[in-house]
Amino acid sequence: MKNHPRPILWRRLSQLLFLAVFLVLFLRTDYQGQDQLSGAVNLIFRIDPLVALAACLATRSFILLVLPAGFLLLSCLLLGRWFCGWACPMGTLLDASRTLTGSKAVTLPPTLPRIRYALLLLILVGALFGLPLVGYFDPFAILVRGLTMAIYPAAGMAIESLFTFTYQHGPAWLNLLTEPLYQLLRDTVLPFEQKLFTLALPAMLMLLALFVLEIFQRRCFCRTLCPLGALLGLAGRFAPWRIANRQPACHACGQCSTLCRTGAIDLQSQVNTERCILCLDCLSRCPNEHFAFGHGAKPPVPLAEGLSRRAFVGTTLTGITLPFMLAVRPFKRHPQPGLIRPPGALPEEQFLGRCVRCGECMQVCIGNALHPALTEAGVEGLFTPRLIPRIGYCEYQCTLCGQVCPTGAIQRLPAAAKQLTTIGRAFVDRDRCLPYAKGVPCIVCEELCPTPQKAIRFREVSVQNELGETVRVKQPYVIDELCIGCGICENKCPLPGRSAILVTSAGESRLQKAIAKDSYSKP
Amino acid sequence: MDRRRFLQDAAFWSLSWSLALHWPFSSTMSGSVAQAAPGNLFLAQVGMGKGQDYPQLVRQVVALVGGMTCFVKPGARVVIKPNIGFDRPPEMAATTHPLVVRTLAEMALEAGASQVRIFDRPCNEARRCYHNSGILPAIKAMDNSKVRCDYIDRRKFVTTTIPQGRVLKSWDIYRDALEADCYINVPVAKQHSRAGLSLGLKNGMGVLGGNRGQWHRQLEQNLADLATILRPTLTVIDATRMLLRNGPQGGNLRDVQINDTILASSDPVAADACATLLFGRSPDEIGTTVTAASMGLGTMQLNRIKRIAVP
Numbered sequence: 001m002k003n004h005p006r007p008i009l010w011r012r013l014s015q016l017l018f019l020a021v022f023l024v025l026f027l028r029t030d031y032q033g034q035d036q037l038s039g040a041v042n043l044i045f046r047i048d049p050l051v052a053l054a055a056c057l058a059t060r061s062f063i064l065l066v067l068p069a070g071f072l073l074l075s076c077l078l079l080g081r082w083f084c085g086w087a088c089p090m091g092t093l094l095d096a097s098r099t100l101t102g103s104k105a106v107t108l109p110p111t112l113p114r115i116r117y118a119l120l121l122l123i124l125v126g127a128l129f130g131l132p133l134v135g136y137f138d139p140f141a142i143l144v145r146g147l148t149m150a151i152y153p154a155a156g157m158a159i160e161s162l163f164t165f166t167y168q169h170g171p172a173w174l175n176l177l178t179e180p181l182y183q184l185l186r187d188t189v190l191p192f193e194q195k196l197f198t199l200a201l202p203a204m205l206m207l208l209a210l211f212v213l214e215i216f217q218r219r220c221f222c223r224t225l226c227p228l229g230a231l232l233g234l235a236g237r238f239a240p241w242r243i244a245n246r247q248p249a250c251h252a253c254g255q256c257s258t259l260c261r262t263g264a265i266d267l268q269s270q271v272n273t274e275r276c277i278l279c280l281d282c283l284s285r286c287p288n289e290h291f292a293f294g295h296g297a298k299p300p301v302p303l304a305e306g307l308s309r310r311a312f313v314g315t316t317l318t319g320i321t322l323p324f325m326l327a328v329r330p331f332k333r334h335p336q337p338g339l340i341r342p343p344g345a346l347p348e349e350q351f352l353g354r355c356v357r358c359g360e361c362m363q364v365c366i367g368n369a370l371h372p373a374l375t376e377a378g379v380e381g382l383f384t385p386r387l388i389p390r391i392g393y394c395e396y397q398c399t400l401c402g403q404v405c406p407t408g409a410i411q412r413l414p415a416a417a418k419q420l421t422t423i424g425r426a427f428v429d430r431d432r433c434l435p436y437a438k439g440v441p442c443i444v445c446e447e448l449c450p451t452p453q454k455a456i457r458f459r460e461v462s463v464q465n466e467l468g469e470t471v472r473v474k475q476p477y478v479i480d481e482l483c484i485g486c487g488i489c490e491n492k493c494p495l496p497g498r499s500a501i502l503v504t505s506a507g508e509s510r511l512q513k514a515i516a517k518d519s520y521s522k523p
Numbered sequence: 524m525d526r527r528r529f530l531q532d533a534a535f536w537s538l539s540w541s542l543a544l545h546w547p548f549s550s551t552m553s554g555s556v557a558q559a560a561p562g563n564l565f566l567a568q569v570g571m572g573k574g575q576d577y578p579q580l581v582r583q584v585v586a587l588v589g590g591m592t593c594f595v596k597p598g599a600r601v602v603i604k605p606n607i608g609f610d611r612p613p614e615m616a617a618t619t620h621p622l623v624v625r626t627l628a629e630m631a632l633e634a635g636a637s638q639v640r641i642f643d644r645p646c647n648e649a650r651r652c653y654h655n656s657g658i659l660p661a662i663k664a665m666d667n668s669k670v671r672c673d674y675i676d677r678r679k680f681v682t683t684t685i686p687q688g689r690v691l692k693s694w695d696i697y698r699d700a701l702e703a704d705c706y707i708n709v710p711v712a713k714q715h716s717r718a719g720l721s722l723g724l725k726n727g728m729g730v731l732g733g734n735r736g737q738w739h740r741q742l743e744q745n746l747a748d749l750a751t752i753l754r755p756t757l758t759v760i761d762a763t764r765m766l767l768r769n770g771p772q773g774g775n776l777r778d779v780q781i782n783d784t785i786l787a788s789s790d791p792v793a794a795d796a797c798a799t800l801l802f803g804r805s806p807d808e809i810g811t812t813v814t815a816a817s818m819g820l821g822t823m824q825l826n827r828i829k830r831i832a833v834p
Contacts, residue, residue: 031648031650031651033650033654034654163678164678167678168678192649192650192674366648366650366651367648395610395647395648395651396610396647397610397651397655398648398651434740440740441717441739441740441742442717442736442739442740443716443717443739444717444736444739446716446717447715447716447717447770447771447772448646448772450647450772450774451774452769452773452774452775452778453769453775454769458716474716474717492646492736493736494734494735494736494737494739
């Protein structure tokens with residue numbers, strides 16, 4: 001087999017470049033000393049046509065934020081699935097993991113790749129009727145989520161533990177070497193604060209699953225499941241420029257067919273443009289150099305793996321009916337008090353439709369306040385952002401989550417508007433609060449309340465403490481009209497365990513559906 | 524010295540000293556007016572001055588209490604501990620003015636400091652506080668490798684026993700502060716509903732690790748106990764802008780009073796006591812000052828404090 005590595009080299013270079021850009025953007029998805037972020041990883045979602053389509057369908061409107069996705073789709077109309085082979089960071093990582101996962105080359109049923117079309121259809125129909133699914137299958141969402149919630153914090157933890165050990169137990173000469181290195185890492189790649197995430201393990205397992213699939217087949221996820229790849233493949237069906245076998249007299253030795261990492265070459269050595277990701281392996285490896293990239297000489301091969309009519313109708317019906325099943329649960333009408341959405345979040349219905357579950361808001365959240373929801377917003381709300389004040393609070397002057405949201409599920413708010421956006425309200429638990437329950441002075445909550453007029457104030461009263469002495473204490477109370485629910489009070493309450501001042505989503509300022517119990521009133 | 528001589532001397536000095544302290548003939552008038560009393564009766568000096576050129580003002584005021592060379596010996600490791608507690612711009616008076624911090628760093632270098640470390644453990648997110656208080660940009664602009672304004676490094680908290688502590692027996696304290704040869708405390712003067720006022724003693728909380736909120740239960744005693752092991756060499760109180768209401772973070776310019784005043788003293792309690800007067804309050808209203816004075820950490824009696832104003 002001849003080897004002409006040059007085209008492959010170019011492809012690898014491009015993959016590395018895009019991966020590097022992706023990782024740099026990911027690291028930059030953090031506070032950079034200014035209120036406005038410049039360049040964050042949301043770029044990758046804004047060029048994602050699947051996310052764009054789903055978000056637009058869900059809100060039945062055109063979202064300007066995702067306009068760049070149109071350009072990617074356009075390029076695929078001309079070139080086919082070039083993005084999957086040359087740019088997609090998920091694909092690059094899967095390719096790179098090849099040396100680790102080994103090559104089992106299990107023969108999977110040839111009809112399996114149809115699943116991706118079913119998924120694509122389900123996602124789009126579901127989006128239109130109120131079943132948000134795109135975030136669970138979009139490769140970028142899976143990747144960014146896994147990185148944000150598990151891999152990046154865990155890697156940071158590992159590195160920090162190492163340098164903590166050398167700092168606290170190492171000899172002085174060792175610290176002369178390690179401390180500058182640690183400082184360098186801190187300034188470049190390490191997270192500023194060690195973050196924690198409620199769903200670190202599920203997010204990691206989901207990402208890991210993609211690599212496990214790689215054991216069975218090369219690019220197994222890309223060829224069988226990836227709905228984004230399916231969409232790009234559909235766009236590239238009639239691409240004028242593509243890879244094709246230009247020799248009618250090919251004796252079909254079949255080498256290319258086993259070589260192809262997406263199974264795009266059939267036994268007759270013909271290339272299927274819906275699957276071909278232009279990795280150029282066939283160009284380099286065909287002993288007779290039969291494959292070439294160029295303006296299509298031949299008509300594309302007929303659609304071989306479209307959905308059957310039965311599957312099409314079945315999938316569509318599922319996408320239409322399932323949302324109504326989801327709609328008849330009580331919390332759709334009575335919002336969950338524990339579900340505090342980030343400031344600028346759209347009304348719940350639209351929020352669920354637009355949110356990609358990518359976790360970028362959680363990556364950028366400066367106080368580690370946003371966490372992936374498990375079932376607090378229903379099963380369809382898995383991985384959506386939710387503020388847990390006891391873990392982290394919403395920083396008063398910070399507007400980063402709205403800046404990185406790729407689809408505008410969290411609106412970009414100016415600081416002044418954000419400071420007037422109520423995401424919930426605090427209330428004092430007088431059974432635990434020290435000045436009430438024990439006659440002991442405290443009012444940490446009042447001190448830290450960031451609203452200029454203080455949403456938490458206090459009354460100075462004489463009470464008896466546990467020793468029976470009459471003491472003067474300041475007892476805090478909340479002014480509802482001023483409280484915006486940032487949660488710093490709950491976060492910093494010095495009591496161990498449960499806070500004595502708690503925030504619930506009650507009173508949040510985003511529009512809600514009617515929540516009156518009779519369900520007749522309009523919002 | 525024989526026994527007789529010793530007893531005579533002891534009797535003489537204790538008599539004269541107690542007379543000096545409780546001089547029956549000196550006026551007992553109280554109030555904010557500096558009292559004319561013989562110099563040897565003073566237990567502390569506080570320099571203070573007013574002016575709009577803050578760097579110059581800092582230099583003048585520190586010169587009044589002896590100048591930086593009194594506090595910083597050549598080769599000393601200096602810690603400057605401003606208040607960077609909140610994510611507020613300097614004009615909101617929640618944090619120490621960056622020019623004050625920067626001038627002190629310059630003065631420490633001029634006095635021969637081998638290194639100057641500036642830090643605080645903020646209540647809000649550290650990066651936002653360091654940037655928006657203007658302190659990090661001001662120190663970066665100095666571009667001097669001896670001066671560093673670093674974020675708190677969690678690894679550097681050392682569990683420290685406090686032998687003289689009455690309620691505080693041990694706590695995690697920042698290593699840089701403990702190891703400093705010269706510890707310059709630079710609080711901003713502001714209202715604080717738990718402590719009454721947040722001044723020098725309260726500013727000590729920025730070197731603490733752990734759950735600092737627990738301190739509020741016995742704030743006064745905790746702060747005094749802390750001051751037994753971490754006594755500032757020099758306290759410079761920034762009252763250039765004073766937050767009068769809704770402290771300690773404010774957020775509204777209406778609550779801020781421009782005062783253009785700076786105080787300095789080697790006595791942390793005296794510095795706090797004099798700064799209290801700027802708010803029109805009396806030092807014995809402020810629990811932290813009273814408790815620290817009762818522990819013998821400094822002087823709060825105004826007639827024992829020599830107040831020197833910038834001419």
